[in-house]
Amino acid sequence: MREIVLINLTGPDRPGLTASVTGALARCGAGILDIGQAVVHDTLSFGILVEVPAGSELSILQKELLFVAHGLGQQVRFTSVSEAEYAAWVADQGKPRYIVTLMTRRVSAAQLERVSAITARHGLEIEQIDRLSGRLPLDTPEARSKGCIEFSVRGEPADPAALRAEFLLTAQELNVDIGFQLDTLFRRIRRLAVFDMDSTLIEAEVIDELAKAAGIGDKVAAITERAMRGELDFRASFKERLALLKGLPEEVLEEIGASLRLTEGAEVLFAELRRLGYKTAILSGGFSYFARQVQARLGIDYVFANELEIVDGKVTGVAVEPIVDGQRKADLLRQLAEREGLSLEQTIAVGDGANDLPMLGLAGLGVAFRAKPLVRQSARQAISNLGLDGILYLLGYRDRDGIR
Incomplete structure:
Protein backbone atom coordinates (compact mmCIF):
# COMPACT_ATOMS: atom_id res chain seq x y z
CA MET A 1 0.00 0.00 0.00
CA ARG A 2 1.35 3.42 -0.93
CA GLU A 3 1.97 5.98 1.79
CA ILE A 4 2.05 9.77 1.78
CA VAL A 5 4.49 11.47 4.12
CA LEU A 6 5.29 15.12 4.84
CA ILE A 7 9.00 15.58 5.61
CA ASN A 8 10.17 18.76 7.36
CA LEU A 9 13.83 19.67 7.83
CA THR A 10 15.10 22.65 9.82
CA GLY A 11 18.62 23.79 10.57
CA PRO A 12 21.53 25.80 9.18
CA ASP A 13 21.45 26.35 5.44
CA ARG A 14 24.02 24.17 3.68
CA PRO A 15 25.22 24.03 0.06
CA GLY A 16 24.09 20.81 -1.59
CA LEU A 17 21.38 20.10 0.98
CA THR A 18 18.57 19.78 -1.56
CA ALA A 19 20.61 17.40 -3.71
CA SER A 20 21.49 15.23 -0.71
CA VAL A 21 17.89 15.01 0.53
CA THR A 22 16.32 14.34 -2.87
CA GLY A 23 19.10 11.83 -3.61
CA ALA A 24 18.06 9.83 -0.54
CA LEU A 25 14.43 9.99 -1.67
CA ALA A 26 15.38 8.88 -5.18
CA ARG A 27 17.17 5.79 -3.83
CA CYS A 28 13.91 4.81 -2.16
CA GLY A 29 11.82 5.45 -5.30
CA ALA A 30 9.75 8.23 -3.72
CA GLY A 31 7.58 10.57 -5.82
CA ILE A 32 7.46 14.30 -5.06
CA LEU A 33 3.95 15.71 -4.54
CA ASP A 34 4.94 19.14 -3.21
CA ILE A 35 8.12 20.94 -2.19
CA GLY A 36 9.04 24.30 -0.71
CA GLN A 37 11.76 25.98 1.29
CA ALA A 38 12.59 29.27 2.95
CA VAL A 39 15.79 30.64 4.45
CA VAL A 40 15.65 33.26 7.20
CA HIS A 41 19.00 34.57 8.47
CA ASP A 42 20.85 31.46 7.17
CA THR A 43 18.37 29.11 8.88
CA LEU A 44 16.55 26.70 6.57
CA SER A 45 12.98 25.46 6.70
CA PHE A 46 12.50 22.77 4.05
CA GLY A 47 9.33 20.76 3.42
CA ILE A 48 8.68 17.91 0.98
CA LEU A 49 5.46 15.95 0.54
CA VAL A 50 6.31 12.53 -0.90
CA GLU A 51 4.52 9.42 -2.08
CA VAL A 52 6.18 6.16 -1.05
CA PRO A 53 5.07 3.54 -3.58
CA ALA A 54 3.56 0.22 -2.59
CA GLY A 55 6.25 -2.38 -1.97
CA SER A 56 8.77 0.17 -0.63
CA GLU A 57 9.69 0.27 3.04
CA LEU A 58 8.91 3.61 4.70
CA SER A 59 11.30 2.72 7.51
CA ILE A 60 14.19 2.46 5.02
CA LEU A 61 13.38 5.93 3.65
CA GLN A 62 13.24 7.34 7.16
CA LYS A 63 16.61 5.81 8.06
CA GLU A 64 18.19 7.20 4.86
CA LEU A 65 16.89 10.70 5.59
CA LEU A 66 17.83 10.61 9.26
CA PHE A 67 21.39 9.71 8.26
CA VAL A 68 21.56 12.49 5.64
CA ALA A 69 19.97 15.05 7.98
CA HIS A 70 22.40 14.24 10.79
CA GLY A 71 25.35 14.78 8.47
CA LEU A 72 23.97 18.17 7.46
CA GLY A 73 23.11 19.32 10.98
CA GLN A 74 19.38 19.22 10.30
CA GLN A 75 16.43 18.21 12.42
CA VAL A 76 13.88 16.10 10.55
CA ARG A 77 10.24 15.34 11.26
CA PHE A 78 7.94 12.86 9.49
CA THR A 79 4.14 13.29 9.38
CA SER A 80 1.82 10.76 7.77
CA VAL A 81 -0.88 12.18 5.49
CA SER A 82 -4.01 10.19 4.66
CA GLU A 83 -5.26 9.93 1.08
CA ALA A 84 -8.43 11.74 2.14
CA GLU A 85 -6.37 14.64 3.54
CA TYR A 86 -4.32 14.74 0.37
CA ALA A 87 -7.48 14.75 -1.80
CA ALA A 88 -8.88 17.68 0.23
CA TRP A 89 -5.59 19.57 -0.23
CA VAL A 90 -5.71 19.00 -4.00
CA ALA A 91 -9.31 20.24 -4.12
CA ASP A 92 -8.23 23.51 -2.47
CA GLN A 93 -6.15 24.50 -5.49
CA GLY A 94 -9.29 25.75 -7.22
CA LYS A 95 -9.79 28.51 -4.63
CA PRO A 96 -8.87 32.09 -5.55
CA ARG A 97 -5.49 33.46 -4.52
CA TYR A 98 -4.90 37.01 -3.35
CA ILE A 99 -1.79 39.03 -2.64
CA VAL A 100 -1.61 41.14 0.51
CA THR A 101 1.29 43.61 0.38
CA LEU A 102 2.41 45.32 3.60
CA MET A 103 4.57 48.41 2.97
CA THR A 104 6.08 50.58 5.68
CA ARG A 105 9.25 52.38 6.74
CA ARG A 106 10.03 49.79 9.40
CA VAL A 107 8.18 46.49 9.68
CA SER A 108 6.90 45.76 13.19
CA ALA A 109 5.37 42.71 14.84
CA ALA A 110 2.25 44.77 15.57
CA GLN A 111 1.75 45.45 11.86
CA LEU A 112 2.17 41.79 10.94
CA GLU A 113 -0.14 40.69 13.76
CA ARG A 114 -2.94 43.02 12.63
CA VAL A 115 -2.69 42.11 8.96
CA SER A 116 -2.54 38.36 9.58
CA ALA A 117 -5.43 38.55 12.09
CA ILE A 118 -7.59 40.44 9.59
CA THR A 119 -6.95 37.90 6.83
CA ALA A 120 -7.78 35.02 9.17
CA ARG A 121 -10.95 36.74 10.40
CA HIS A 122 -12.15 37.03 6.80
CA GLY A 123 -11.55 33.37 6.00
CA LEU A 124 -8.27 33.75 4.12
CA GLU A 125 -5.46 31.27 4.72
CA ILE A 126 -1.85 32.43 4.44
CA GLU A 127 0.11 30.08 2.17
CA GLN A 128 3.38 31.96 1.82
CA ILE A 129 5.15 34.98 3.27
CA ASP A 130 8.03 36.72 1.46
CA ARG A 131 10.15 39.78 2.10
CA LEU A 132 10.38 41.95 -1.02
CA SER A 133 12.45 44.78 0.46
CA GLY A 134 16.22 44.59 0.73
CA ARG A 135 18.27 44.10 3.88
CA LEU A 136 18.99 47.35 5.72
CA PRO A 137 21.60 48.20 8.36
CA LEU A 138 20.10 48.66 11.82
CA ASP A 139 21.04 52.34 11.97
CA THR A 140 19.36 53.30 8.66
CA PRO A 141 17.43 56.59 9.14
CA GLU A 142 13.68 56.06 9.02
CA ALA A 143 13.27 58.50 6.12
CA ARG A 144 15.50 56.20 4.02
CA SER A 145 14.06 52.92 5.27
CA LYS A 146 11.70 50.72 3.25
CA GLY A 147 10.08 47.52 4.34
CA CYS A 148 7.75 45.27 2.37
CA ILE A 149 6.27 41.90 3.29
CA GLU A 150 4.11 40.01 0.79
CA PHE A 151 1.50 37.46 1.85
CA SER A 152 0.05 34.96 -0.62
CA VAL A 153 -3.38 34.00 0.72
CA ARG A 154 -6.02 31.52 -0.39
CA GLY A 155 -9.80 31.72 -0.13
CA GLU A 156 -12.64 34.11 -0.86
CA PRO A 157 -13.55 36.87 1.63
CA ALA A 158 -17.26 36.86 2.43
CA ASP A 159 -17.35 40.65 2.63
CA PRO A 160 -14.55 42.26 0.55
CA ALA A 161 -15.71 45.78 1.47
CA ALA A 162 -15.43 45.04 5.20
CA LEU A 163 -12.00 43.48 4.67
CA ARG A 164 -10.78 46.55 2.83
CA ALA A 165 -12.23 48.87 5.49
CA GLU A 166 -10.26 47.01 8.16
CA PHE A 167 -7.08 47.26 6.11
CA LEU A 168 -7.61 51.03 5.65
CA LEU A 169 -8.17 51.55 9.38
CA THR A 170 -5.05 49.54 10.22
CA ALA A 171 -3.04 51.51 7.65
CA GLN A 172 -4.00 54.79 9.32
CA GLU A 173 -3.42 53.56 12.87
CA LEU A 174 -0.06 51.83 12.29
CA ASN A 175 1.51 53.97 9.52
CA VAL A 176 1.50 51.15 7.02
CA ASP A 177 0.20 50.71 3.47
CA ILE A 178 -1.70 47.50 2.74
CA GLY A 179 -2.33 46.35 -0.81
CA PHE A 180 -4.94 43.68 -1.53
CA GLN A 181 -5.30 42.32 -5.05
CA LEU A 182 -6.29 39.18 -6.88
CA ASP A 183 -3.24 37.14 -7.86
CA THR A 184 -3.51 36.97 -11.65
CA LEU A 185 -1.19 36.68 -14.62
CA PHE A 186 -1.74 40.39 -15.40
CA ARG A 187 0.07 41.44 -12.23
CA ARG A 188 3.45 40.87 -13.90
CA ILE A 189 2.64 41.71 -17.52
CA ARG A 190 1.43 45.29 -17.20
CA ARG A 191 3.14 47.56 -19.72
Whole structure:
Protein backbone atom coordinates (compact mmCIF):
# COMPACT_ATOMS: atom_id res chain seq x y z
CA MET A 1 0.00 0.00 0.00
CA ARG A 2 1.35 3.42 -0.93
CA GLU A 3 1.97 5.98 1.79
CA ILE A 4 2.05 9.77 1.78
CA VAL A 5 4.49 11.47 4.12
CA LEU A 6 5.29 15.12 4.84
CA ILE A 7 9.00 15.58 5.61
CA ASN A 8 10.17 18.76 7.36
CA LEU A 9 13.83 19.67 7.83
CA THR A 10 15.10 22.65 9.82
CA GLY A 11 18.62 23.79 10.57
CA PRO A 12 21.53 25.80 9.18
CA ASP A 13 21.45 26.35 5.44
CA ARG A 14 24.02 24.17 3.68
CA PRO A 15 25.22 24.03 0.06
CA GLY A 16 24.09 20.81 -1.59
CA LEU A 17 21.38 20.10 0.98
CA THR A 18 18.57 19.78 -1.56
CA ALA A 19 20.61 17.40 -3.71
CA SER A 20 21.49 15.23 -0.71
CA VAL A 21 17.89 15.01 0.53
CA THR A 22 16.32 14.34 -2.87
CA GLY A 23 19.10 11.83 -3.61
CA ALA A 24 18.06 9.83 -0.54
CA LEU A 25 14.43 9.99 -1.67
CA ALA A 26 15.38 8.88 -5.18
CA ARG A 27 17.17 5.79 -3.83
CA CYS A 28 13.91 4.81 -2.16
CA GLY A 29 11.82 5.45 -5.30
CA ALA A 30 9.75 8.23 -3.72
CA GLY A 31 7.58 10.57 -5.82
CA ILE A 32 7.46 14.30 -5.06
CA LEU A 33 3.95 15.71 -4.54
CA ASP A 34 4.94 19.14 -3.21
CA ILE A 35 8.12 20.94 -2.19
CA GLY A 36 9.04 24.30 -0.71
CA GLN A 37 11.76 25.98 1.29
CA ALA A 38 12.59 29.27 2.95
CA VAL A 39 15.79 30.64 4.45
CA VAL A 40 15.65 33.26 7.20
CA HIS A 41 19.00 34.57 8.47
CA ASP A 42 20.85 31.46 7.17
CA THR A 43 18.37 29.11 8.88
CA LEU A 44 16.55 26.70 6.57
CA SER A 45 12.98 25.46 6.70
CA PHE A 46 12.50 22.77 4.05
CA GLY A 47 9.33 20.76 3.42
CA ILE A 48 8.68 17.91 0.98
CA LEU A 49 5.46 15.95 0.54
CA VAL A 50 6.31 12.53 -0.90
CA GLU A 51 4.52 9.42 -2.08
CA VAL A 52 6.18 6.16 -1.05
CA PRO A 53 5.07 3.54 -3.58
CA ALA A 54 3.56 0.22 -2.59
CA GLY A 55 6.25 -2.38 -1.97
CA SER A 56 8.77 0.17 -0.63
CA GLU A 57 9.69 0.27 3.04
CA LEU A 58 8.91 3.61 4.70
CA SER A 59 11.30 2.72 7.51
CA ILE A 60 14.19 2.46 5.02
CA LEU A 61 13.38 5.93 3.65
CA GLN A 62 13.24 7.34 7.16
CA LYS A 63 16.61 5.81 8.06
CA GLU A 64 18.19 7.20 4.86
CA LEU A 65 16.89 10.70 5.59
CA LEU A 66 17.83 10.61 9.26
CA PHE A 67 21.39 9.71 8.26
CA VAL A 68 21.56 12.49 5.64
CA ALA A 69 19.97 15.05 7.98
CA HIS A 70 22.40 14.24 10.79
CA GLY A 71 25.35 14.78 8.47
CA LEU A 72 23.97 18.17 7.46
CA GLY A 73 23.11 19.32 10.98
CA GLN A 74 19.38 19.22 10.30
CA GLN A 75 16.43 18.21 12.42
CA VAL A 76 13.88 16.10 10.55
CA ARG A 77 10.24 15.34 11.26
CA PHE A 78 7.94 12.86 9.49
CA THR A 79 4.14 13.29 9.38
CA SER A 80 1.82 10.76 7.77
CA VAL A 81 -0.88 12.18 5.49
CA SER A 82 -4.01 10.19 4.66
CA GLU A 83 -5.26 9.93 1.08
CA ALA A 84 -8.43 11.74 2.14
CA GLU A 85 -6.37 14.64 3.54
CA TYR A 86 -4.32 14.74 0.37
CA ALA A 87 -7.48 14.75 -1.80
CA ALA A 88 -8.88 17.68 0.23
CA TRP A 89 -5.59 19.57 -0.23
CA VAL A 90 -5.71 19.00 -4.00
CA ALA A 91 -9.31 20.24 -4.12
CA ASP A 92 -8.23 23.51 -2.47
CA GLN A 93 -6.15 24.50 -5.49
CA GLY A 94 -9.29 25.75 -7.22
CA LYS A 95 -9.79 28.51 -4.63
CA PRO A 96 -8.87 32.09 -5.55
CA ARG A 97 -5.49 33.46 -4.52
CA TYR A 98 -4.90 37.01 -3.35
CA ILE A 99 -1.79 39.03 -2.64
CA VAL A 100 -1.61 41.14 0.51
CA THR A 101 1.29 43.61 0.38
CA LEU A 102 2.41 45.32 3.60
CA MET A 103 4.57 48.41 2.97
CA THR A 104 6.08 50.58 5.68
CA ARG A 105 9.25 52.38 6.74
CA ARG A 106 10.03 49.79 9.40
CA VAL A 107 8.18 46.49 9.68
CA SER A 108 6.90 45.76 13.19
CA ALA A 109 5.37 42.71 14.84
CA ALA A 110 2.25 44.77 15.57
CA GLN A 111 1.75 45.45 11.86
CA LEU A 112 2.17 41.79 10.94
CA GLU A 113 -0.14 40.69 13.76
CA ARG A 114 -2.94 43.02 12.63
CA VAL A 115 -2.69 42.11 8.96
CA SER A 116 -2.54 38.36 9.58
CA ALA A 117 -5.43 38.55 12.09
CA ILE A 118 -7.59 40.44 9.59
CA THR A 119 -6.95 37.90 6.83
CA ALA A 120 -7.78 35.02 9.17
CA ARG A 121 -10.95 36.74 10.40
CA HIS A 122 -12.15 37.03 6.80
CA GLY A 123 -11.55 33.37 6.00
CA LEU A 124 -8.27 33.75 4.12
CA GLU A 125 -5.46 31.27 4.72
CA ILE A 126 -1.85 32.43 4.44
CA GLU A 127 0.11 30.08 2.17
CA GLN A 128 3.38 31.96 1.82
CA ILE A 129 5.15 34.98 3.27
CA ASP A 130 8.03 36.72 1.46
CA ARG A 131 10.15 39.78 2.10
CA LEU A 132 10.38 41.95 -1.02
CA SER A 133 12.45 44.78 0.46
CA GLY A 134 16.22 44.59 0.73
CA ARG A 135 18.27 44.10 3.88
CA LEU A 136 18.99 47.35 5.72
CA PRO A 137 21.60 48.20 8.36
CA LEU A 138 20.10 48.66 11.82
CA ASP A 139 21.04 52.34 11.97
CA THR A 140 19.36 53.30 8.66
CA PRO A 141 17.43 56.59 9.14
CA GLU A 142 13.68 56.06 9.02
CA ALA A 143 13.27 58.50 6.12
CA ARG A 144 15.50 56.20 4.02
CA SER A 145 14.06 52.92 5.27
CA LYS A 146 11.70 50.72 3.25
CA GLY A 147 10.08 47.52 4.34
CA CYS A 148 7.75 45.27 2.37
CA ILE A 149 6.27 41.90 3.29
CA GLU A 150 4.11 40.01 0.79
CA PHE A 151 1.50 37.46 1.85
CA SER A 152 0.05 34.96 -0.62
CA VAL A 153 -3.38 34.00 0.72
CA ARG A 154 -6.02 31.52 -0.39
CA GLY A 155 -9.80 31.72 -0.13
CA GLU A 156 -12.64 34.11 -0.86
CA PRO A 157 -13.55 36.87 1.63
CA ALA A 158 -17.26 36.86 2.43
CA ASP A 159 -17.35 40.65 2.63
CA PRO A 160 -14.55 42.26 0.55
CA ALA A 161 -15.71 45.78 1.47
CA ALA A 162 -15.43 45.04 5.20
CA LEU A 163 -12.00 43.48 4.67
CA ARG A 164 -10.78 46.55 2.83
CA ALA A 165 -12.23 48.87 5.49
CA GLU A 166 -10.26 47.01 8.16
CA PHE A 167 -7.08 47.26 6.11
CA LEU A 168 -7.61 51.03 5.65
CA LEU A 169 -8.17 51.55 9.38
CA THR A 170 -5.05 49.54 10.22
CA ALA A 171 -3.04 51.51 7.65
CA GLN A 172 -4.00 54.79 9.32
CA GLU A 173 -3.42 53.56 12.87
CA LEU A 174 -0.06 51.83 12.29
CA ASN A 175 1.51 53.97 9.52
CA VAL A 176 1.50 51.15 7.02
CA ASP A 177 0.20 50.71 3.47
CA ILE A 178 -1.70 47.50 2.74
CA GLY A 179 -2.33 46.35 -0.81
CA PHE A 180 -4.94 43.68 -1.53
CA GLN A 181 -5.30 42.32 -5.05
CA LEU A 182 -6.29 39.18 -6.88
CA ASP A 183 -3.24 37.14 -7.86
CA THR A 184 -3.51 36.97 -11.65
CA LEU A 185 -1.19 36.68 -14.62
CA PHE A 186 -1.74 40.39 -15.40
CA ARG A 187 0.07 41.44 -12.23
CA ARG A 188 3.45 40.87 -13.90
CA ILE A 189 2.64 41.71 -17.52
CA ARG A 190 1.43 45.29 -17.20
CA ARG A 191 3.14 47.56 -19.72
CA LEU A 192 1.62 51.06 -19.53
CA ALA A 193 1.78 53.37 -16.51
CA VAL A 194 0.10 56.79 -16.42
CA PHE A 195 0.53 59.44 -13.73
CA ASP A 196 -1.00 62.60 -12.46
CA MET A 197 1.73 65.24 -12.05
CA ASP A 198 0.99 67.76 -9.28
CA SER A 199 1.44 66.25 -5.80
CA THR A 200 2.12 62.90 -7.48
CA LEU A 201 5.25 63.16 -9.62
CA ILE A 202 6.23 66.48 -8.08
CA GLU A 203 5.91 67.73 -4.49
CA ALA A 204 3.75 70.73 -5.33
CA GLU A 205 0.50 71.94 -6.87
CA VAL A 206 1.92 74.22 -9.57
CA ILE A 207 -1.18 76.39 -9.81
CA ASP A 208 -0.83 77.14 -6.10
CA GLU A 209 2.82 78.11 -6.61
CA LEU A 210 1.83 80.45 -9.44
CA ALA A 211 -0.84 81.98 -7.22
CA LYS A 212 1.70 82.61 -4.45
CA ALA A 213 3.84 84.50 -6.95
CA ALA A 214 0.77 86.53 -7.93
CA GLY A 215 0.01 87.36 -4.29
CA ILE A 216 -3.21 85.32 -4.12
CA GLY A 217 -1.79 82.07 -2.79
CA ASP A 218 -4.22 81.44 0.07
CA LYS A 219 -7.29 82.07 -2.06
CA VAL A 220 -6.24 79.73 -4.87
CA ALA A 221 -4.86 77.05 -2.52
CA ALA A 222 -8.23 76.83 -0.75
CA ILE A 223 -10.00 76.23 -4.06
CA THR A 224 -7.40 73.65 -5.09
CA GLU A 225 -7.77 71.75 -1.83
CA ARG A 226 -11.55 71.56 -2.17
CA ALA A 227 -11.29 70.45 -5.80
CA MET A 228 -8.79 67.69 -4.96
CA ARG A 229 -11.05 66.47 -2.15
CA GLY A 230 -13.91 66.21 -4.63
CA GLU A 231 -15.96 69.04 -3.12
CA LEU A 232 -15.85 71.21 -6.24
CA ASP A 233 -16.24 70.45 -9.96
CA PHE A 234 -12.70 70.30 -11.36
CA ARG A 235 -13.40 72.10 -14.66
CA ALA A 236 -15.20 75.00 -13.01
CA SER A 237 -12.63 75.36 -10.24
CA PHE A 238 -9.76 75.16 -12.74
CA LYS A 239 -11.19 78.00 -14.83
CA GLU A 240 -11.81 80.06 -11.70
CA ARG A 241 -8.25 79.62 -10.44
CA LEU A 242 -6.70 80.22 -13.85
CA ALA A 243 -8.62 83.48 -14.31
CA LEU A 244 -7.08 84.77 -11.09
CA LEU A 245 -3.61 84.39 -12.64
CA LYS A 246 -4.27 86.83 -15.48
CA GLY A 247 -1.29 89.12 -16.04
CA LEU A 248 1.32 86.92 -14.34
CA PRO A 249 4.72 87.47 -16.08
CA GLU A 250 6.19 84.55 -18.03
CA GLU A 251 9.51 84.84 -16.13
CA VAL A 252 7.72 83.62 -13.01
CA LEU A 253 6.98 80.32 -14.78
CA GLU A 254 10.69 79.79 -15.40
CA GLU A 255 11.54 80.40 -11.74
CA ILE A 256 8.86 78.00 -10.50
CA GLY A 257 9.79 75.33 -13.04
CA ALA A 258 13.40 75.42 -11.87
CA SER A 259 12.34 74.96 -8.24
CA LEU A 260 10.07 71.93 -8.69
CA ARG A 261 11.13 68.84 -6.72
CA LEU A 262 10.42 65.31 -7.86
CA THR A 263 8.55 63.12 -5.42
CA GLU A 264 10.51 60.54 -3.43
CA GLY A 265 11.11 57.38 -5.44
CA ALA A 266 10.13 58.88 -8.82
CA GLU A 267 13.54 58.50 -10.45
CA VAL A 268 13.94 54.90 -9.25
CA LEU A 269 10.43 53.97 -10.38
CA PHE A 270 10.81 55.37 -13.89
CA ALA A 271 14.26 53.86 -14.35
CA GLU A 272 12.79 50.46 -13.44
CA LEU A 273 9.72 50.89 -15.65
CA ARG A 274 11.93 51.75 -18.63
CA ARG A 275 14.11 48.72 -17.94
CA LEU A 276 11.02 46.53 -17.83
CA GLY A 277 9.70 47.83 -21.16
CA TYR A 278 6.85 50.03 -19.92
CA LYS A 279 5.43 52.98 -21.78
CA THR A 280 4.73 55.93 -19.45
CA ALA A 281 2.58 59.03 -19.60
CA ILE A 282 1.69 62.17 -17.66
CA LEU A 283 -2.07 62.80 -17.62
CA SER A 284 -2.28 66.05 -15.71
CA GLY A 285 -4.86 68.66 -14.81
CA GLY A 286 -1.84 70.95 -14.42
CA PHE A 287 0.09 72.66 -17.18
CA SER A 288 2.06 71.22 -20.09
CA TYR A 289 4.71 73.95 -19.63
CA PHE A 290 5.83 72.18 -16.44
CA ALA A 291 4.84 68.64 -17.47
CA ARG A 292 7.34 68.75 -20.35
CA GLN A 293 10.09 69.61 -17.87
CA VAL A 294 9.15 66.60 -15.74
CA GLN A 295 8.99 64.49 -18.90
CA ALA A 296 12.58 65.39 -19.75
CA ARG A 297 13.82 64.62 -16.23
CA LEU A 298 12.16 61.20 -15.99
CA GLY A 299 12.22 60.03 -19.61
CA ILE A 300 8.41 59.85 -19.95
CA ASP A 301 6.92 58.85 -23.30
CA TYR A 302 3.68 60.86 -23.46
CA VAL A 303 2.42 64.12 -21.96
CA PHE A 304 -1.17 65.34 -21.88
CA ALA A 305 -1.83 68.45 -19.78
CA ASN A 306 -3.51 71.83 -19.97
CA GLU A 307 -2.03 74.61 -22.09
CA LEU A 308 -1.10 77.78 -20.23
CA GLU A 309 -1.89 80.56 -22.71
CA ILE A 310 0.72 83.34 -22.77
CA VAL A 311 0.37 86.53 -24.85
CA ASP A 312 2.95 89.33 -24.87
CA GLY A 313 4.86 87.62 -22.09
CA LYS A 314 1.92 87.38 -19.68
CA VAL A 315 -0.55 84.69 -18.67
CA THR A 316 -3.99 85.45 -20.16
CA GLY A 317 -5.98 83.55 -17.54
CA VAL A 318 -8.04 81.90 -20.26
CA ALA A 319 -8.48 78.12 -20.23
CA VAL A 320 -7.55 76.43 -23.52
CA GLU A 321 -9.85 73.56 -24.48
CA PRO A 322 -9.88 70.62 -24.15
CA ILE A 323 -9.30 70.81 -20.40
CA VAL A 324 -7.71 67.70 -18.94
CA ASP A 325 -10.24 66.81 -16.24
CA GLY A 326 -11.10 63.44 -14.69
CA GLN A 327 -13.06 62.11 -17.65
CA ARG A 328 -10.42 63.29 -20.11
CA LYS A 329 -7.75 61.40 -18.11
CA ALA A 330 -9.79 58.19 -18.29
CA ASP A 331 -10.37 58.67 -22.03
CA LEU A 332 -6.65 59.25 -22.62
CA LEU A 333 -5.76 56.12 -20.65
CA ARG A 334 -8.08 54.08 -22.84
CA GLN A 335 -6.67 55.65 -26.03
CA LEU A 336 -3.06 55.04 -25.00
CA ALA A 337 -3.79 51.41 -24.16
CA GLU A 338 -5.34 50.93 -27.60
CA ARG A 339 -2.39 52.69 -29.27
CA GLU A 340 0.06 50.35 -27.51
CA GLY A 341 -2.03 47.26 -28.24
CA LEU A 342 -2.70 46.58 -24.54
CA SER A 343 -5.75 45.61 -22.54
CA LEU A 344 -6.76 47.89 -19.68
CA GLU A 345 -5.75 45.10 -17.29
CA GLN A 346 -2.18 45.75 -18.42
CA THR A 347 -2.25 49.40 -17.31
CA ILE A 348 -1.34 51.25 -14.11
CA ALA A 349 -2.73 54.64 -13.08
CA VAL A 350 -1.43 56.75 -10.19
CA GLY A 351 -2.85 59.97 -8.76
CA ASP A 352 -3.80 61.84 -5.61
CA GLY A 353 -6.93 63.89 -6.35
CA ALA A 354 -10.63 63.29 -6.92
CA ASN A 355 -10.15 64.09 -10.61
CA ASP A 356 -7.88 61.03 -10.81
CA LEU A 357 -10.55 58.57 -9.66
CA PRO A 358 -11.97 57.80 -13.15
CA MET A 359 -8.56 56.67 -14.46
CA LEU A 360 -7.71 54.85 -11.20
CA GLY A 361 -10.93 52.87 -11.52
CA LEU A 362 -10.32 52.08 -15.19
CA ALA A 363 -6.73 50.84 -14.91
CA GLY A 364 -5.79 47.27 -14.06
CA LEU A 365 -3.86 48.67 -11.10
CA GLY A 366 -5.11 51.99 -9.74
CA VAL A 367 -3.01 53.53 -6.96
CA ALA A 368 -4.00 56.51 -4.81
CA PHE A 369 -0.63 58.04 -3.94
CA ARG A 370 -0.43 60.19 -0.78
CA ALA A 371 -3.99 61.00 -1.60
CA LYS A 372 -6.90 62.87 -0.08
CA PRO A 373 -9.14 60.72 2.20
CA LEU A 374 -11.95 60.38 -0.37
CA VAL A 375 -9.50 59.19 -3.01
CA ARG A 376 -7.74 56.80 -0.63
CA GLN A 377 -11.07 55.23 0.32
CA SER A 378 -12.32 54.98 -3.26
CA ALA A 379 -9.21 53.63 -5.00
CA ARG A 380 -8.44 49.93 -4.93
CA GLN A 381 -4.83 50.46 -3.78
CA ALA A 382 -3.19 53.26 -1.81
CA ILE A 383 0.36 54.23 -0.87
CA SER A 384 0.83 56.95 1.72
CA ASN A 385 3.95 55.98 3.67
CA LEU A 386 6.54 55.06 1.02
CA GLY A 387 7.70 56.84 -2.12
CA LEU A 388 6.54 56.24 -5.68
CA ASP A 389 8.91 53.28 -6.04
CA GLY A 390 6.63 51.44 -3.60
CA ILE A 391 4.45 50.76 -6.65
CA LEU A 392 7.03 48.18 -7.72
CA TYR A 393 6.18 46.14 -4.62
CA LEU A 394 2.54 45.98 -5.73
CA LEU A 395 3.82 44.44 -8.97
CA GLY A 396 5.67 41.78 -6.98
CA TYR A 397 9.18 43.04 -7.65
CA ARG A 398 11.87 42.60 -5.03
CA ASP A 399 14.56 45.17 -4.39
CA ARG A 400 17.16 42.65 -5.52
CA ASP A 401 15.40 42.30 -8.91
CA GLY A 402 16.41 45.76 -10.08
CA ILE A 403 18.62 48.79 -9.74
CA ARG A 404 17.43 49.95 -6.32
